[in-house]
Amino acid sequence: MVKRNKAKWKNKFIHLSPPQILAVGFFCLIVIGGILLKLPMATNQSISWVDAFFTATSAATVTGLSVVDTGTTFTAFGQVIIMLLIQAGGLGFMTLAILIVMVLGKRIGLRQRLLIGEALNQTNIGGLLVLVKRVLYFSLCIEAIGVVFLSIRWIPELGFVKGLHYSVFHVVAAYNNAGFALWPDNLTRYVGDPIVNLGICFLIITGGIGFTVLIDIWYSRKFSKLSLHSKIMIVGTIVLTILSILTIFVLEYTNPKTLGALNSIEKFWASFFQGITPRTAGFNTMDYGSMREPTLLVTMVLMFIGAGSVSTGGGIKLTTFVILLFSVLAFFKRKEELVLFKRTIKIATVTRALAIAVASQLLIFIVVFLLMITENFTFMQLLFETISAFGTVGLSMGITAGLSSIGKCIVMFVMFCGLIGPLTLVFSLARPDKERIRYPGEDVFTG
Template identity: 60%
Template structure:
């Protein structure tokens, strides 16, 4: 793991390594041993990218188009993509007793979106311990449900597949109806949602919570993520329940109030980059779809398995607006102030994201015959690495698939990482005089 002679900055190296694994995954998925029927190179690339970026959008049915070997390739791509390529590299070199230098630590810091170098190696070690432990426990719990239904071999594999897919916020399922057959099942709803909520809240928060075990002692980032996640999920559940209660194609078809509540809860939390669904997304009211667009765009937490602009980025922008409206000069949360650089970074992330989403929607509106809302939903789902679809994915043209592949890639790496990979940022040492510009 010696990057001493590599003339790439951390952002460029991450892009190159990510592309390498996507290409490798594409080749493996194109092998005859991976598929039950012929699939094109474009479909193999789309699937590999969707798995590596832990998105979950699928142009072919994962359970029928791919053999067990092909599904295992997808599963490995999900695990590597979710936990991070550099994290796996660190683990291997720690096991081999190799020294991890400064440049390697900088790359890991960049990959995990950390603000400092301190503790990045320890974070990687904790990341693997938490991840593998949670996935194994979840697999065993799901096996209690699925082994009696499908037998030992299939039941255990299905449990493993969905456990890894859920924790990494991938949304891949080996059933054509995703999880719609378990719309009212408490065990499946709780385990799967617990996995993608914990995976999406961020490894920094998990590590912070485990070591401090007191809400008051947690960092500001951890407090924002925990409170923000609880509030948004509860509010989203109420919105889905209210809008879909009388919809004859979704909640209206469910007999009991319990099933309606479970379905509302699951559809409320899954747009936070999870990608699983227990209701037909294409049958939801347009009001519900519009609300989901916001949830998918915001996404999960930093240093998590999820995508989107990230919850903390969204909260910083909202707090900045409130601070401006109150005519205050300092953005405060409790007894802590937020640096101006963080606000600028949040605005940069959001602006670049919106520009790429607009460009993708513009091109797809030319190449695809589908309605605008379907296209917008598909693009934001790809950017947020969510994986939900209104039924557009399978009918995309080859150009449309390539556009979505790029947006998934952008969403996983992050807009700033992608931008920095194209141009190395330079620090301006010269200060210039101020002058006002009329705005608003």
């Protein structure tokens, strides 16, 4: 009887689609992480099960929203658990699992290759194992460089053991675009520190631009030889970063609670950091609760757009935003095809981008509506928190710890959807619907 039940559950699992298996895998990762964080050896003070699972969800989805102070609430063991959850969430637990299988000398079957393709957002399963190795190699090399760079700043200040621990933790969090910090004020004490600003921002950008783009840059070396995806990501990242830095600098320049209280050099570094971190990173060197509403609106747009595909970041993805933006411009110019860098974008890609954006907006609307019923915060605070959770960013106006248990569960669900939802949606829409019946067309009045 027991064997029959085991076989039954095994068959059910085997028949799950790759997106469903990934969702189940991340759910299990969160459950295991929550249980470990609830252990007495993981905390300096008792925390509730909701807070433990909220922290595990935030770490595994590389978000960074915190209901407790990470540095004082969790022991070194607990902080290592959070760091491992961030690493597994950023690189993908399937990537790490495949690495272990390859080290053990086991064979990687077709189904495992399909799962890797789903995890890395690849429709072509050819060369996936090589891609996995390169992803891990590039990631570990970049993180190692980051540890050395930040250690120069923190080891002299904190001592060798603590300084190295803080460097490794923040490098893993920054590269995987999770905004966890071990200081109560995040990184606001380093608002004018060039080493911390450059080090963290370098990790945020390299982690958020996408593994495939980094690999493409390494092997192509010339911009003209890059793939269309890499060209869009590089140009889009540069343009969006410059615009966001200038916008935040102008809007907050006279705000006495943010840039207004800083000197000229600190104003530059603060604008530079806040212009980059909303792209799903979650670190901050200024208090977002003190920012002006126009700045918060710009930040929410940046969080909604997010990072790149096949990256450690979330959001609808920069390529999705670029395709939608230029599709609208092409429509206004009455062009029949969308062309970027002398390459035609397929209509299926445009439709997929539109579906992702609409579905994401619908999810945010429903969640904000529910939070307005359960929580006692302003609309701006709840909207900011929701978009931050969906984009797996981790920025907050300071309301995360004050959420009710129901509110925390809702935000946990949004963080999970932010990591899994768009990915699953892309691949479910990518499968062609082979209908045998075709119906006559008819125009519908729009606009």
